[in-house]
Amino acid sequence: MKSFLLFVALLFTGNIASFSQSLDLKELKQNHLLMHADGTIDSVSLDKYKGKLIILDFWNRYCVSCLLQMPKIHGLRQKYAGRIEIIPVTKDTYDQVKAVYDKQEGGKFEIKFPTIYADSTLSDKFGVRGYPTGVWLNEDGTYLASTYGTAINEDVIEAVLSENYSLLDRSATVKGEVMLGKLNSTALTGKRPLLNVKILPYDLTNSVKESETLKDTSLYIAEYKNRTVIDLIKLLLYDNNDPFTVLLYKDNLNKRMKFSDDFKKEYSALFKNEDALTYEERVSMHEKVRYSVEMVYAKNVDHVELRNMALNMFELTIGHNVKRFFEESDILVLKYKTPKKIEMDVIPLESQVSLRTVLDLVTFLSNKSEHFIVADTESLYNVEIGITLDKTKEVGELIKDLKKLGIILYREKRLVEKLNVM
Template sequence: MNKLRIYTAIVTGVILFLLIAFQANGQIKALKVGDRLPAAMEHRLLNYKSAKVNLDELQDKVVILDFFDTFCSNCIEAMPKLQKLQNELGDKLQIIVVTWQDSATITKFFRTNQYLKEKNIKLPIIVSDTTLKKLFIHQGLPHVAWLFKNRVAAITFSEFSKAEHVERLYQDGKIQLPLKNDFENNEPEAPVVGDSAHSDRGGSVLTGYRDGATEHGFLIYRDTMGYGTYGTLKNMPILAAYVSMWTKVKKPKFLLNKERIVWEVADSNKYNYLSDKLSYREWLLDYGICYERKIMRNVDDLEFAKSALEDMNQLLGLAVYWDERINDCLELKKLPANKINRKTVMQKTGGGDTMMIEGTDVLTFAVDMTKKYPPCIDLAKTDIKMEIGEFKTMEELNLQLAKYGLVISKGRRAIEVLVIKEK
């Protein structure tokens, strides 16, 4: 009898161990769209009718899990939109924001954040999360998971949290939203489709937006055996794709602002995000591109990028090139010695924080970064070190530049521009 009891205890222990191990493995396995949620998982939360919630209890509603933390400004900025959506569709929808931070941190943040107080944000918050972040793994915030009937309906971006999508999922039981995948391997795993694999030119592929692909600019790789060179870019606007390629051929020392882009096309919105009706991600679904190219020999980045630019022009029916055009601008010049008023210079300087700038080319770039003025052209071309304070007008900046023998004035001259022309 004692042996039987011992045997039974051992078997029971093994079974319990296997069950616990199975459950633990299930909890840390990342979920994909279509997967069922693990059963009986409770989560601590704030701003809810109870101190804990089991997502099983919400299976008859669309559940949106919006991952955030207090350091994510985009997450905080989006919360009023989420609150409005919750207020409008409360009978069909439950939005829960999820954070790894503890209850005390989150309580204090919501109590002291004036923006959230003014917007009257009362969304339920899962705190001290260690489970959901493993089920829905991510690197960037915000990160959003959609659930319905205890299954994962979508893993997507925050801008798709809209009433029309909630209604569709609630009525149809399924929905297709762009996949957010923070862990995609960007390097090509195999040669792209194109010419013969034995061709010296290799091949190329141009497609539209690719679901689940991580957005990135033009990257170049080489086969470790020396048999080929690969290039790839994914989910980029066409203009950004060209700029990314051109930086490997010609690296401009100025900011490519709107005055330096010449559009010779029927509709520039196809090439660059300009919409005031759609979010960037929604626009990208229609106009984003993916491009891959392979050359069956090792070439340097310059040669590869030039061949990719020619290929893109042919595939898209475009001519994209650098040119010079007459344009309004600001000119940074050396100030004549007789124009420097030493007394005024010593009395008036920039207010607030200051920054050290080394060289007039860096200064012109900094002026362009304000996006308040026409392109700034460096005609002084010196390596002088300058300490520049805050300025609200060009007059205020010129008062600071005078002690370095420099001045910025309005001008009109030929400047470098990027031309995008439909053939």
């Protein structure tokens, strides 16, 4: 069940004081290691930038989307020079960061500005869990919000500089008022009933997670925050211990789900290509198709019954039922020995996809193929492989490349359980 739950027992009790201390630049006067674009080393205190809007751009060397947005960050730093400060922050070491800078030098994704490196203090203070993440501090050093990296753009910056925070709030994964206020509300810290399931509308600002305890230690909390209607159906219907279920959840193309015309009409935004939308249109789309589920339950509650109850309530909320059925389908089965390493230099950065585990590889190929792709045994799903492929290639070409690395795929037909969303 631990793998199924997004997190367990996440009520905020004893951490309020320590977390609120991280929201003022007075607490961030310590020096941080800084590497300039030419490789020279310096140190910097965030207090130096007081009087400007500060955006900390958290990244790492394996995050392709982080590197792809570096030219955009450079352009924003130039356009708003003197008014804002965008500072990249990474946990990577000097040698690792220097290698990234050197590799991109003179190219389309050259990094022309300094970065804080070997950091753990800032990422811990602001609870950074993914990359790229933007942390926004106003001119007084007050924490405003954490956002996904896509929110570091002209639309949001212009609005914040004009003291209009609505778009930033709508983009936030965590807001300052949530950290300082909501965490201490009676709704979060009070005693809960034995079993309680809530279906909540889209609200990214609730996604703070800092405490590991409940006041009532006999209860657990499971929360699925701001997932799409489709993702929540998959999460509530299945147990994530099953590898096929993991693939169903990670299948962005939803080959194992069929949708009625009524569902497609009501949630049309789920079936649109976001690339053609403006940033604000994308935020609006998320607001229309995302929900959160909160379940509070005693330790002895049957987990299957709990998920069934949550799914039933969710079906009532969205007004659509979900049915299971079986269908014979084409399967590609993956087998491998120890894969050989592939040199990333031969693949352009914008074409790279880094795959850490067999599960990552299976998920990536499944989203490019008309077939379902599975590993030949369950134990392979979390095996480390650490390969990089060219994501622009068709699946047939990728299969040939994988064969050179010692990874083989062969075809089978199997009965596959699927979902019909009415």
